[in-house]
Amino acid sequence: MxxxxxxxxxxxxxxxxxxxxxxxxxxxxxxxxxxxxxxxxxxxxxxxxxxxxxxxxxxxxxxxxxxxxxxxxxxxxxxxxxxxxxxxxxxxxxxxxxxxxxxxxxxxxxxxxxxxxxxxxxxxxxxxxxxxxxxxxxxxxxxxxxxxxxxxxxxxxxxxxxTRKTVIAASTLLATRYETWRRKAGRLARALGDNLPVVYATSRLSEPVAERWRCQINENAKLLCHSSILPEHNHNEIVGMGAPYAMRSSHLFTLVDDSTHSRTRLRLKHLLGITRGTYRKATILAAEGESRLEQALSLVLLGDLLSIELAASREVDPLPVTRIEELKRRMARN
CATH class of the missing domain: 3.40.50.10490 (Glucose-6-phosphate isomerase like protein; domain 1)
Incomplete structure (x- = not known):
């Protein structure tokens, strides 16, 4: 797109x-x-x-x-x-x-x-x-x-x-990197293809970002998306990866930032090796910027752009959320 x-x-x-x-x-x-x-x-x-x-x-x-x-x-x-x-x-x-x-x-x-x-x-x-x-x-x-x-x-x-200067720095980063991240989002959308998007966070900072990716892909692209967080993932979800069979057609997007613990990075390396064959592709995405605010928002914007690219590839309008509106109407009647 x-x-x-x-x-x-x-x-x-x-x-x-x-x-x-x-x-x-x-x-x-x-x-x-x-x-x-x-x-x-x-x-x-x-x-x-x-x-x-x-x-x-x-x-x-x-x-x-x-x-x-x-x-x-x-x-x-x-x-x-x-x-x-x-x-x-x-x-x-x-x-x-x-x-x-x-x-x-x-x-x-x-x-x-x-x-x-x-x-x-x-x-x-x-x-x-x-x-x-x-x-x-x-x-x-x-x-x-x-x-x-x-x-x-x-x-x-x-x-x-x-300070306001911190917010200006974050705003400036998003504006100056927008076109680069938009092209990157296009490449990620093409790499995902028809696979199931699965987003992994690796820190407290990236956990809400992974949630944002899940919500945006669900709403904008009308595509089911799953998210989880490391290291907690390693104590439960790692066992179920690849089952049911549809999960083997998943593309793992792992979000890392400067606060990702070194042991969590090591866990990620071992996770991808142990579970090879339970997913189709795996991509590690690093946050950009200096402050925690910049790093979080850099990944937020990339995820938002990816959701728009996926909507375009699926030929769906990202704006309507028909099921949400229908649920609200039904709730209002009770």
Missing amino acids: VGNNSNPMLELVRAMPEHLLAGYDIGCGQQPGRADDALVITGMGGSAISGALLAGVAADSSPVPILCSRDYDLPAAVGRRSLVIAISYSGNTEETLSGFNVARKRGCRLAVITSGGRLAAEAARARIPVVIVPTGLPPRAALGFLFGSLLALARSARVLRL
């Missing part, structure tokens, strides 16, 4: 660097208060991934645990000394609205990131800090705005040591 610029989703992926910095600047306009014992991000799908990425980026420095809650309720330990940030791009995600209301009842400190909807209205009535991001995007394509805003709130809450 290289050379075709008429794909709306591709253009939204191209805009991620701009959206990231814009989201950060928007988020700097709100002061959510401190997270004394935990930062909890409640959200679902394309909105929730921002929280998972934050947890990965801040894993080596955050003074408090960062939890991602993707359910109607919140963990019992979340209370008055916790900061809960509710993220719903539409503002109408029922699980997120439920988690938001649970946090209010418990007296948690609260902040909201959304483009509008019921969540924005309820937060405004309760005088809860609200970051309003631009509307009109598929939630999964609003990652730059949502994650950028969350970075700003996490910095304000003293959970993340970050």
Whole structure:
């Protein structure tokens, strides 16, 4: 698909660097208060991934645990000394609205990131800090705005040591490497062919990135994708590789970064040797950039581009998510 610029989703992926910095600047306009014992991000799908990425980026420095809650309720330990940030791009995600209301009842400190909807209205009535991001995007394509805003709130809450210069550096890396990564995504899509994509993370930083790959390939390419993480994989999934037979037609994409432990790298080498014959191909992909933020986002953008390339090769429109919308309609009737 290289050379075709008429794909709306591709253009939204191209805009991620701009959206990231814009989201950060928007988020700097709100002061959510401190997270004394935990930062909890409640959200679902394309909105929730921002929280998972934050947890990965801040894993080596955050003074408090960062939890991602993707359910109607919140963990019992979340209370008055916790900061809960509710993220719903539409503002109408029922699980997120439920988690938001649970946090209010418990007296948690609260902040909201959304483009509008019921969540924005309820937060405004309760005088809860609200970051309003631009509307009109598929939630999964609003990652730059949502994650950028969350970075700003996490910095304000003293959970993340970050400056605007750090965000600019990440945005610049994504913009300058975009065309190179787009061509690389095209090669990866051709190498995958009709095989099953399986994405392995190798660190806390790359774990949410592998999840993002899985979600984007499922939604954009309408193609089933599996993800897992090393070294945990080596204690269970390694045994089942190759069964059923369809798994033998899998292409393993393994994401590595500077924080990948040397023993995990050794495990990966042995894993690929022990299980040879249970997969069709294996590709190791290294993160680019200097900071943890840059490294995470470099692999995020590559995965997003791969999902668009796969959609093109499968001749499917990456925008519609018909089954998700149908499920929402059925849930609304009950």
